[in-house]
C-alpha cells in the first residue's frame with residue numbers, strides 16, 4: 001500500500017481522530033457505572049493484546065464505559081459498542097493493535113458493535129467464539145490481517161447488518177469455500193469482502209441472493225468466476241455494487257439490469273463481453289453517480305443520451321473496444337441544466353471522429369481522459385470552458401492543428417498530456433500564465449516547436465516535463481534553470497546540439513532523459529553526490545566523452561542508458577550496488593576491460609547491453625544466475641572463453657546476442673531450457689561441436705511438453721560463421737515461429753531436413769558454406785514468405801525444386817557452388833529434363849531478371865535503438881522486429897507510457913480507496 005502520507009501528517013491526523021473519538025465519547029456516555037463482569041472481560045481482552053502505541057491507556061479504573069472505544073447502554077450499563085479500529089488506515093505505520101483475542105470477549109453479551117479494523121492480528125484466524133456474540137449488528141474486521149478460513153459459525157449472527165471482512169493487498173489471506181453461512185443473516189445491509197478468496201465458492205450468488213436487505217455489496221478481487229445470468233436478484237434495494245477485478249467471463253448478467261436503486265456500480269477488470277453499450281443499467285438506475293465498466297470487452301457505440309443522466313459523476317470505461325464518434329458523447333442532449341460529470345475516462349477504446357464543441361456544459365469535469373483512441377480533428381477552441389478541469393489526457397490520438405489559446409484559462413489544470421498526436425505550433429506562444437498548478441506537462445511526439453529567445457522564462461513551474469520530439473534546440477534550454485520544481489525531465493530527440501551545461505547536474509532531478517540529441521560533455525565524476533535522487537538516467541545517442549564515473553554506484557538507479565556515445569575507459573568495479581536496477585545499457589561506446597563480477601549483484605537486472613565496445617576477458621559465470629534477465633546483448637566485443645551456461649537460473653531470457661566475439665567451446669545444452677528465448681545469435685565466434693538437439697533431450701527426459709512449448713517462441717537463430725559440425729537437427733522444423741535461420745559458414749553435414757517446409761513463417765534461410773549433402777527438399781517451395789534463401793557452397797545435388805513461391809529467390813547465386821545441382825535458375829540442365837523451349841514453363845525465370853536489393857528485403861535482425869527490455873517481453877520480440885525505423889522508436893515510447901499510465905491508474909484506484917476509507921471512517925466517528 002502507499003504510504004499514509006508522511007509520518008508527521010499521519011501522526012497529526014491520528015491525534016485529530018483520537019480527539020474526535022474522545023470528545024465523541026464524553027458526550028455519548030453518561031454517568032452509568034459499568035458492569036463488573038464486563039469490565040473484567042474487557043481487561044482480560046486488553047491483556048491478550050499488544051498495544052505498542054498505548055492506545056488503550058485509558059483502560060484503567062472502574063468506569064469502563066468511559067474507556068476509549070467503549071460505549072455502554074446509558075440505562076443498563078452493558079457494553080454495546082467496542083470500536084478499536086486503527087485511526088490511521090496505514091498498517092505499516094504501527095498504530096495497530098495486535099496479539100491474541102481472548103474468549104473473554106464473549107462476556108459482552110449485549111455487544112452490538114465490534115470494530116477491530118485496520119489492526120494486525122496476523123497470528124490468528126477469525127475467532128469462532130465471535131459467533132456467540134448473538135446481538136452483534138456491526139462486525140468490522142477489515143484490514144486486520146486475519147488469516148485462513150472464515151468460520152462457518154458466523155452464521156449464528158442472525159442480527160448482523162454490517163459485515164466487513166475486506167482487506168487491502170497484503171493484510172492476511174481470508175478464504176471461504178462457500179457463502180451459505182451468510183444465508184441466515186437476513187438483515188445484512190452491508191457485505192464487504194473484497195480480497196477474500198472466493199474462487200471456490202461457486203454458488204456465492206445463490207447465498208447472497210437470500211439477503212434481501214442488502215444495500216452494499218463489495219466483492220472485488222475475490223477470484224469470482226461465475227455469475228448466474230438469468231436470475232432475478234432478491235436484493236432490490238442495492239445501492240452499491242462492486243464486483244470489479246474478478247474473472248467473470250460472460251455477458252453482464254441480467255439481474256444487474258433489473259436493479260433500480262444503484263448509485264455506484266463497479267464492474268471493472270473482468271471479462272464482461274457485450275456487443276452493445278449496456279445503457280439500460282444507467283437508464284434503470286436514475287440515482288447512479290458512479291459507473292465503472294473499464295477493462296472489459298465491451299463493444300458498440302456510445303448511446304446519444306448518455307450525458308443526460310444528471311446524477312452521473314464518474315464514468316470510467318477505459319480499456320474496452322467501444323467505438324463510434326466521440327462527439328456523440330459530449331454533444332448529446334443534456335437533460336439537466338448542467339452536467340455533474342467529474343471524471344470521464346474512455347481511454348484505450350476505438351472512438352473516432354472530432355471532439356465536441358459542447359465543453360461548456362461540463363463545468364464540473366475534473367478529469368477528461370480520451371487518450372489512446374482514434375480521435376482526429378483539432379482541439380476545440382472552447383476547451384477553456386472546462387473550468388474545473390485538473391487532468392486532461394488527449395494523448396495518443398490523431399489530433400491535428402494547434403493547441404487552442406483557451407487552454408490558458410484552465411487555471412486548475414495539474415496534468416496535461418497531449419503526446420503522440422499531430423499537433424503543431426509554437427509552445428512558447430501559449431499563454432500559460434494562469435496555470436499555477438501545472439505539475440505535469442507532456443507535449444512529446446508532436447510537431448511542436450519551442451521557439452524561445454535566450455531570455456525567455458516559462459510562465460509555469462512543472463514537476464514533470466516531456467518535450468521529446470519537439471524542436472527545443474539547437475541550444476540547451478537555459479530556461480530550465482528557472483524550473484525549481486522539476487523532478488522529471490524528458491527531452492529526447494529534441495534537436496539540441498550543444499554542450500551540457502554544468503548547472504544541469506545541480507538540478508535535483510530523479511528522472512532525466514535527454515537522449516538522442518547531439519549533446520557534448522561528460523558525465524561529471526561526482527554525479528552520485530550531486531544528484532542523490534536520480535533513479536533513471538538516459539543519455540544515449542549523444543556525443544558524450546569521458547568515462548563512467550564510479551560515483552554512480554552511490555545511486556539507487558532503476559535505469560541507466562549511456563549507449564551510443566563516445567565514452568571511454570573501464571567499468572567501475574563497484575557496479576552492482578543499486579538494489580533495483582532493471583536496465584543497464586552502455587552499448588556502442590569505446591569502453592574496454594573486463595566485466596566486473598560485481599555486476600551479478602544486480603539481482604533485478606532485466607536488460608544488459610554492452611554491445612559494440614572493446615571489452616575483453618571471460619564473461620563471469622555468475623551472469624547465468626540473474627533471475628530476472630530478459631535481454632542480454634554482449635555482441636561485438638572481444639570476449640573470450642566458453643559460453644556461459646544460461647539456463648534454469650535465467651528462466652526469462654528472451655534475447656541472447658553474443659555474436660562477433662571470440663567465444664570457443666560448444667553450445668551449452670542448458671540453452672534448451674530457456675523457455676521464452678526468441679532471439680539467439682552466436683554468429684562470428686569460434687564455437688564448435690554440434691547444435692544441441694533440445695528435442696532429443698526432452699524425449700529421453702520425458703518432459704516433451706515443456707521443452708516443446710519452450711522452443712516454439714524462437715523467431716531468430718543465427719549461428720553463422722562458427723565451427724559447428726554434425727547435422728541440422730531434424731526437429732528444428734518444429735520451431736514453427738522461426739523467421740530467420742542462419743547456419744551458414746560452419747561445418748555442418750548431412751541433409752537439409754526433408755520437412756523444412758513446416759517452417760511456415762520462415763523469411764530468411766541461409767545454410768551456405770557448409771558441407772550439406774543430399775537434395776534440396778521440395779517442401780522448401782511451400783514456404784510462403786521466404787524472401788531470402790542461400791544454399792550456396794554445399795554439396796547438394798539433384799534438381800532445384802521449382803514453384804511460384806521460390807521465384808522471389810530464384811537467383812543463380814542462391815545455389816552456386818553445389819556441383820550436383822541442376823535445373824533453373826542454374827544453367828546445368830537436369831539429366832532427363834527437356835531443354836526449356838523458347839516459351840518455357842515459367843516465362844519469367846530468365847537469368848537476366850535479377851531481383852533487386854530491395855526485393856531481397858533482408859531483414860535487419862537487429863533491434864537498433866530498442867527501448868526498455870522488459871516491454872519486449874509483453875510484445876513478443878518477434879513482432880517487434882516487424883516495426884520499422886523511427887516508428888519503432890515511438891512505438892516503444894508509447895509502450896513505455898502505457899506502462900506508466902497503468903501504474904497511474906492503479907495509483908488513482910488506490911487513492912480512491914484511501915479517500916473512501918477516510919470518508920467512511922469520519923462518518924462512523
Ligand SMILES: *[C@@H]1O[C@H](CO)[C@@H](O)[C@H](O)[C@H]1NC(C)=O
Pocket residue numbers: 030031
Ligand atoms: C454526571 O456526573 C457529573 C459529574 O461527574 C455531574 O455533573 C452530572 O450532573 C451527572 N449527570 C447525571 C445524568 O447524573
Ligand SMILES: *[C@@H]1O[C@H](CO)[C@@H](O)[C@H](O)[C@H]1NC(C)=O
Pocket residue numbers: 027028029030074075
Ligand atoms: C440514552 O440512550 C437512549 C437510547 O439508547 C438515547 O435516546 C438517549 O439520548 C441516551 N441518553 C443520553 C443522555 O445519552
Ligand SMILES: *[C@@H]1O[C@H](CO)[C@@H](O)[C@H](O)[C@H]1NC(C)=O
Pocket residue numbers: 091092098120122123145170171
Ligand atoms: C503484522 O505482524 C506480524 C508479526 O506479528 C508481522 O510479521 C507483519 O509484518 C505485520 N503486518 C503489518 C502489515 O504490519
Ligand SMILES: *[C@@H]1O[C@H](CO)[C@@H](O)[C@H](O)[C@H]1NC(C)=O
Pocket residue numbers: 186206209210211212232234
Ligand atoms: C429470495 O430471498 C428469500 C429469503 O429472503 C428466499 O426464500 C428466496 O429463495 C430468495 N429467492 C431467490 C430467487 O433466491
Ligand SMILES: *[C@@H]1O[C@H](CO)[C@@H](O)[C@H](O)[C@H]1NC(C)=O
Pocket residue numbers: 436437438439461462463484485
Ligand atoms: C513548486 O515548489 C514550491 C516550493 O517547493 C511550492 O510552493 C509550489 O507550490 C510548487 N509549484 C508547483 C506548481 O507545484
Ligand SMILES: *[C@@H]1O[C@H](CO)[C@@H](O)[C@H](O)[C@H]1NC(C)=O
Pocket residue numbers: 518543
Ligand atoms: C562528436 O564529437 C567529436 C569530437 O569530440 C566530433 O569529431 C564528432 O564529429 C562529433 N560527432 C557528431 C555526430 O557530431
Ligand SMILES: *[C@@H]1O[C@H](CO)[C@@H](O)[C@H](O)[C@H]1NC(C)=O
Pocket residue numbers: 085086117118140141142162163164190192916917918920921
Ligand atoms: C470498516 O472499517 C473500515 C476502516 O476502519 C472502514 O473504512 C469501513 O467503511 C468499515 N466498514 C463498514 C461496513 O462500515
